[in-house]
Amino acid sequence: MKTILVSGTSSGIGYEICLKALKLKYKVISVSRNSKPLENIKGIDCYSVDITDNDQLNNLVESLKSKKINIDFLINNAGHLKNETFDKTSYESFKETYDVNVFGLAQITRLLLPIINKSGHVINISSIGGVNGSKKFPGLSVYSSSKAAVIALTEVLAEEFPNGPSFNVLALGAVQTKMLKKAFPEYVAQTNPNEMASYILDFALNGGKLFNGKLISVSNSTP
Numbered sequence: 001m002k003t004i005l006v007s008g009t010s011s012g013i014g015y016e017i018c019l020k021a022l023k024l025k026y027k028v029i030s031v032s033r034n035s036k037p038l039e040n041i042k043g044i045d046c047y048s049v050d051i052t053d054n055d056q057l058n059n060l061v062e063s064l065k066s067k068k069i070n071i072d073f074l075i076n077n078a079g080h081l082k083n084e085t086f087d088k089t090s091y092e093s094f095k096e097t098y099d100v101n102v103f104g105l106a107q108i109t110r111l112l113l114p115i116i117n118k119s120g121h122v123i124n125i126s127s128i129g130g131v132n133g134s135k136k137f138p139g140l141s142v143y144s145s146s147k148a149a150v151i152a153l154t155e156v157l158a159e160e161f162p163n164g165p166s167f168n169v170l171a172l173g174a175v176q177t178k179m180l181k182k183a184f185p186e187y188v189a190q191t192n193p194n195e196m197a198s199y200i201l202d203f204a205l206n207g208g209k210l211f212n213g214k215l216i217s218v219s220n221s222t223p
């Protein structure tokens with residue numbers, strides 16, 4: 001049985017990915033601060049982990065190692081967004097967002113790499129707002145710049161691990177979740193979390209052989 005680890009699973013897209021992977025009979029490991037939403041679902045191993053907390057991440061990895069778990073698919077989906085114009089931002093607001101979207105993503109990936117199979121696939125979830133030349137929106141300087149960092153990071157990782165796993169990054173467009181509400185309170189997205197989760201999971205399971213170090217924009221609207 002192949003194993004998939006997803007971060008950011010208490011709501012939105014990550015929650016749906018876990019349910020879909022379970023249906024397809026993968027071993028599912030979910031990582032979120034709030035582990036309750038998936039806790040009682042048989043077949044999902046829920047870890048309550050803040051990916052910005054090194055000790056919690058180390059405990060997660062130790063626990064997986066002690067259970068002799070290897071990972072085939074890692075989906076770095078956890079994300080943080082605060083909508084504030086640049087003049088209202090601070091060192092702290094940049095740090096809070098980068099801690100989750102960049103440092104936490106890098107840290108969980110580095111710590112898990114020893115137990116990720118070489119044939120495996122790491123998918124980082126970025127945003128269309130982080131893509132060079134895409135339309136930008138006021139209030140998202142912190143968030144969009146952090147998501148741009150995720151894209152460059154992914155491209156470098158693919159170079160550093162030529163023998164695998166594969167690393168790819170998906171730049172998502174608008175999906176109707178609570179994060180979208182924070183970014184665009186009035187906007188109604190054409191895509192729901194269930195639809196986006198299907199695409200991400202399918203890409204995770206099947207894209208690792210044909211794609212490596214690639215940025216794929218998964219977006220049908222602006223925003």
Ligand SMILES: NC(=O)c1ccc[n+]([C@@H]2O[C@H](COP(=O)([O-])OP(=O)(O)OC[C@H]3O[C@@H](n4cnc5c(N)ncnc54)[C@H](OP(=O)(O)O)[C@@H]3O)[C@@H](O)[C@H]2O)c1
Nearest residue numbers: 008009010011012013033034050051078079174175177179
């Ligand atoms: N929705 C969109 O339109 C859109 C567009 C582009 C990109 N994205 C990206 O898609 C991903 C999923 O977002 P979503 O739209 O599904 O939003 P969401 O419902 O707000 O989900 C975000 C998830 O991240 C988790 N998370 C946040 N901080 C965390 C931390 N410190 N440690 C562990 N988990 C943490 C949250 O769980 P806990 O609070 O339980 O920790 C939550 O489950 C994000 O990376 C987001 O940037 C979304």
